[in-house]
Amino acid sequence: MTSGMLERxxxxxxxxxxxxxxxxxxxxxxxxxxxAANATRYAEWAVRETGFGVAEHKALKNVACSTGxxxxxxxxxxxxxxxxxxxxxxxxxxxxxxxxALTPSTNPVATVYFKILLALMTRNAIVISPHPMAKECCxxxxxxxxxxxxEAGAPDGVIQVVEEPALPLIESMMADPRVDVIVATGGTxxxxxxxxxxxxxxxxxPGNVPVFVDRTADLEPAARLIVDSKAFDxxxxxxxxxxxxxxxAVADRLVPLMRGAHLLSPAxxxxxxxxxxxxxxxxxxxxxxxxTWIAQQAGARVPSGTRVLLAPIxxxxxxxxLAHEKLCPVLALLRVPSTRAGIDAAxxxxxxxxxxxxxxxHSTDSRTIMEYGAAVPVLRVSVNSGNSLGGSGVHTNLxxxxxxxxxxxxxxxxxxxxxxxxxxxxxxxxxxxxxPFGDFAGLDxxxxxDGPVPRYPEPSNARTAPASPAAPAPQxxxxxxxxxxxxxxxxxxxxxx
Amino acid sequence: MLDxxxxxxxxxxxxxxxxSAYWNPGKTQFWIDSGVPLVIDRREGYFxxxxxxxxxxxxxxxxxxxxxxxxxxxxVAALKQAMDHFDIGNHHFPSLARTALAEALxxxxxxxxxxxxxxxxxxEAIDIALKxxxxxxxxxxxxxxxxxxxxxxxxxxxxxxxxxxxxxLSERPEEFVHVPFNDLAGxxxxxxxxxxxxxxxxxxxxxxxxxxPDPGYLESVKRLCETYDALYIADEVQTGLMRTGxxxxxxxxxxxxxxxxxxxxxxxxxYPIAAVLVSERCAGWLTEDxxxxxxxxxxxxxxCFAAMKTLExxxxxxxxxxxxxxxxxxxxxxxxxxDDNPGWFTGIRQxxxxxxxxxxxxxxxxxxxxxxxxxxxxAIFSTLDPRVLQYKPGILIDPVLTEELLDRTAVxxxxxxxxxxx
Numbered sequence: 001m002t003s004g005m006l007e008r009x010x011x012x013x014x015x016x017x018x019x020x021x022x023x024x025x026x027x028x029x030x031x032x033x034x035x036a037a038n039a040t041r042y043a044e045w046a047v048r049e050t051g052f053g054v055a056e057h058k059a060l061k062n063v064a065c066s067t068g069x070x071x072x073x074x075x076x077x078x079x080x081x082x083x084x085x086x087x088x089x090x091x092x093x094x095x096x097x098x099x100x101a102l103t104p105s106t107n108p109v110a111t112v113y114f115k116i117l118l119a120l121m122t123r124n125a126i127v128i129s130p131h132p133m134a135k136e137c138c139x140x141x142x143x144x145x146x147x148x149x150x151e152a153g154a155p156d157g158v159i160q161v162v163e164e165p166a167l168p169l170i171e172s173m174m175a176d177p178r179v180d181v182i183v184a185t186g187g188t189x190x191x192x193x194x195x196x197x198x199x200x201x202x203x204x205x206p207g208n209v210p211v212f213v214d215r216t217a218d219l220e221p222a223a224r225l226i227v228d229s230k231a232f233d234x235x236x237x238x239x240x241x242x243x244x245x246x247x248x249a250v251a252d253r254l255v256p257l258m259r260g261a262h263l264l265s266p267a268x269x270x271x272x273x274x275x276x277x278x279x280x281x282x283x284x285x286x287x288x289x290x291x292t293w294i295a296q297q298a299g300a301r302v303p304s305g306t307r308v309l310l311a312p313i314x315x316x317x318x319x320x321x322l323a324h325e326k327l328c329p330v331l332a333l334l335r336v337p338s339t340r341a342g343i344d345a346a347x348x349x350x351x352x353x354x355x356x357x358x359x360x361x362h363s364t365d366s367r368t369i370m371e372y373g374a375a376v377p378v379l380r381v382s383v384n385s386g387n388s389l390g391g392s393g394v395h396t397n398l399x400x401x402x403x404x405x406x407x408x409x410x411x412x413x414x415x416x417x418x419x420x421x422x423x424x425x426x427x428x429x430x431x432x433x434x435x436p437f438g439d440f441a442g443l444d445x446x447x448x449x450d451g452p453v454p455r456y457p458e459p460s461n462a463r464t465a466p467a468s469p470a471a472p473a474p475q476x477x478x479x480x481x482x483x484x485x486x487x488x489x490x491x492x493x494x495x496x497x
Numbered sequence: 498m499l500d501x502x503x504x505x506x507x508x509x510x511x512x513x514x515x516x517s518a519y520w521n522p523g524k525t526q527f528w529i530d531s532g533v534p535l536v537i538d539r540r541e542g543y544f545x546x547x548x549x550x551x552x553x554x555x556x557x558x559x560x561x562x563x564x565x566x567x568x569x570x571x572x573v574a575a576l577k578q579a580m581d582h583f584d585i586g587n588h589h590f591p592s593l594a595r596t597a598l599a600e601a602l603x604x605x606x607x608x609x610x611x612x613x614x615x616x617x618x619x620x621e622a623i624d625i626a627l628k629x630x631x632x633x634x635x636x637x638x639x640x641x642x643x644x645x646x647x648x649x650x651x652x653x654x655x656x657x658x659x660x661x662x663x664x665x666l667s668e669r670p671e672e673f674v675h676v677p678f679n680d681l682a683g684x685x686x687x688x689x690x691x692x693x694x695x696x697x698x699x700x701x702x703x704x705x706x707x708x709x710p711d712p713g714y715l716e717s718v719k720r721l722c723e724t725y726d727a728l729y730i731a732d733e734v735q736t737g738l739m740r741t742g743x744x745x746x747x748x749x750x751x752x753x754x755x756x757x758x759x760x761x762x763x764x765x766x767x768y769p770i771a772a773v774l775v776s777e778r779c780a781g782w783l784t785e786d787x788x789x790x791x792x793x794x795x796x797x798x799x800x801c802f803a804a805m806k807t808l809e810x811x812x813x814x815x816x817x818x819x820x821x822x823x824x825x826x827x828x829x830x831x832x833x834x835x836d837d838n839p840g841w842f843t844g845i846r847q848x849x850x851x852x853x854x855x856x857x858x859x860x861x862x863x864x865x866x867x868x869x870x871x872x873x874x875x876a877i878f879s880t881l882d883p884r885v886l887q888y889k890p891g892i893l894i895d896p897v898l899t900e901e902l903l904d905r906t907a908v909x910x911x912x913x914x915x916x917x918x919x
Contacts, residue, residue: 457824
């Protein structure tokens with residue numbers, strides 16, 4: 001029982017797939033603007049509702065996933081046909097249609113923003129199914145973006161949200177033939193369910209990020225980047241570092257440089273382990289909580305201002321709970337005698353979980369960096385960068401993404417950071433190699449809508465003439481657009497800093 | 498062998514033979530002669546299947562009875578659940594389901610309506626509306642339009658065309674005045690004597706082929722009613738339940754009727770029920786003598802469950818959006834087909850998902866009906882104006898079926914043109 005959401009989405013998708021580039025750009029800009037303008041409000045709401053993470057950091061991600069994303073893809077065009085005269089091929093974009101998007105509790109609103117904008121850039125309709133723990137902030141955010149899209153001329157129903165995401169409903173929606181593609185971000189069970197559904201699915205698995213600091217690393221920035229990245233959003237992301245592997249040769253110099261990280265004594269390490277993993281199983285109370293609270297719960301004494309708890313371990317084995325994914329600012333610390341041993345340790349960490357996801361390395365030796373990348377089974381390695389914003393493309397030149405493809409090694413069909421291109425296929429018009437190629441200059445099969453989509457059902461004998469296409473916006477709108485643009489630029493510069 | 502457990506037939510011919518013998522020879526023969534030898538077997542969503550297996554897209558939907566599709570799964574589930582606890586109920590006593598449905602109808606209905614009276618079908622509901630108007634005004638006369646159709650029961654049949662009353666010696670011109678549609682002067686003439694209890698109007702007269710009220714016509718009729726102290730009864734049996742893109746078609750005209758009648762679609766196509774919504778002024782008899790109109794099956798509690806679920810589905814923002822999308826796309830599609838058939842397909846009357854398709858031949862719609870049937874679509878001509886085809890796609894129709902429907906319609910209309918010599 002989907003309450004008509006998917007049927008409505010199908011109508012919206014049908015209409016949207018005929019929009020031209022200029023109309024799509026206008027809608028995308030308006031929606032990104034609405035997202036950025038509410039970035040802080042929803043960041044605070046998400047922390048309040050879920051009890052996870054750091055509002056300031058979530059606000060940053062919300063901006064990155066709204067105006068930041070639009071900036072990132074400013075030069076891209078997923079709407080207009082492409083002509084390759086040399087190959088005698090014309091490519092015409094064909095949107096997926098209806099995207100069913102599952103969003104997580106850990107990274108709730110940023111993922112909602114991200115998936116909505118990806119869908120809009122590629123002229124898809126999207127139905128958001130938020131994690132139940134974050135359903136209120138996510139539903140409100142989706143409604144805000146939907147209103148902005150409608151005001152900018154998007155078809156009615158192009159963005160919808162499941163207000164009460166109960167498991168049986170979600171499973172039936174995932175399996176519904178009216179869904180064209182599922183984009184699943186969340187825990188392993190959700191992702192597996194998406195793959196089982198019978199619909200095409202882009203699912204991504206969990207992380208368990210090893211970060212290796214070798215003997216050649218520039219220690220001062222490495223220390224700072226690791227602490228900042230580990231502390232980011234209270235380590236709630238799948239991209240936050242999990243196990244710090246450091247060569248003996250530099251370990252004693254690195255640790256004191258890690259300001260904000262407190263090295264636990266063996267006794268306190270045991271207390272933290274017992275608190276966070278009672279009986280060896282992770283206690284979800286600790287998800288996204290700050291370091292001092294965790295220490296307090298464990299009965300360990302730490303200086304004020306501590307952002308990361310550094311927990312020394314001596315083996316990267318499954319039976320060591322601290323070598324598992326932690327989703328809170330506890331960073332395991334493993335010393336290794338050599339580069340070889342460091343690489344092996346990183347592989348061992350990923351055998352526990354997180355294969356295909358991401359890793360980080362701090363090194364100045366290209367040979368080591370290459371070996372690490374070749375040996376460690378992940379699809380992205382942040383180099384001399386924190387991984388939380390490195391793997392997601394905010395601090396690297398990877399595509400900005402809240403959805404990290406783990407590829408075949410991680411049991412996923414998606415191997416890259418999810419990006420707009422994943423939601424569109426291309427129909428190729430391929431000429432015979434010897435046939436003369438046509439002239440497609442200036443041809444565009446798409447057009448702007450000739451009024452609201454759909455038009456209001458006036459009786460046919462009382463219908464008013466349709467508005468002329470691309471009617472100039474009234475003066476008030478121009479001013480508002482200008483103000484909006486200025487706000488966006490300001491926010492965008494925040495992200496890059 | 499057609500085997501349905503309780504009964505079996507050797508083949509379709511046997512069904513037709515026995516249908517003539519035991520049921521209705523006139524109707525049975527009519528459809529054979531019309532080239533529509535349909536005996537409906539399986540029914541699902543917007544599809545009907547003849548016993549031969551032939552599939553038809555249903556855009557007749559029995560005047561909107563199957564607005565939500567045949568055997569809509571949500572309505573079926575609601576009804577099945579109800580049957581574990583409820584039955585028709587006892588019409589004398591306050592009832593759980595009747596009260597709940599009445600509240601739902603009033604809270605979602607047009608402003609100014611405050612009570613609900615139940616019937617077992619649309620005709621009885623019209624009779625209730627007319628009796629109520631007579632009680633409230635102390636007047637007897639009822640005004641309806643020429644070629645009106647409001648059902649076949651005692652009073653309802655008097656409001657309609659003689660086609661259905663004369664045979665039964667049931668026309669009563671002294672009580673039932675008929676004025677031409679879209680003729681305000683005629684309407685005022687009929688009301689001027691202040692002896693009229695009510696004007697009854699279908700918001701768009703279905704059986705007459707959905708001629709659209711001229712802009713402002715219904716509004717003016719309502720004003721005339723106020724001037725001459727007659728009540729306005731909105732027959733929303735076919736135009737209600739989101740078919741025009743709003744829950745009740747009459748509200749698109751900004752009219753607050755004194756009485757509103759719903760039937761057909763409110764049943765969900767599964768359990769017969771109809772209802773009359775009345776204003777406080779009209780509701781007097783319910784206090785004065787609550788037993789004055791009775792019907793054992795009126796507001797049967799199982800029907801109330803079907804109706805509540807139906808009303809809830811119709812009221813969803815998603816449903817409204819689908820109707821708006823579909824009416825836009827189908828309207829434009831039919832305009833293209835019309836442009837391809839000049840001199841034959843001459844006009845489109847549209848309000849939301851209500852369409853009357855006009856053909857330039859006195860019986861044009863019968864040709865089209867037959868060709869549509871051959872091409873997998875079931876739509877019916879207008880009994881009181883056979884130039885016009887009634888074309889009512891379901892309110893939950895999807896884009897793929899819409900395209901198929903339009904393709905089939907285009908083929909059928911072009912073929913019918915040849916057949917009709919156009």
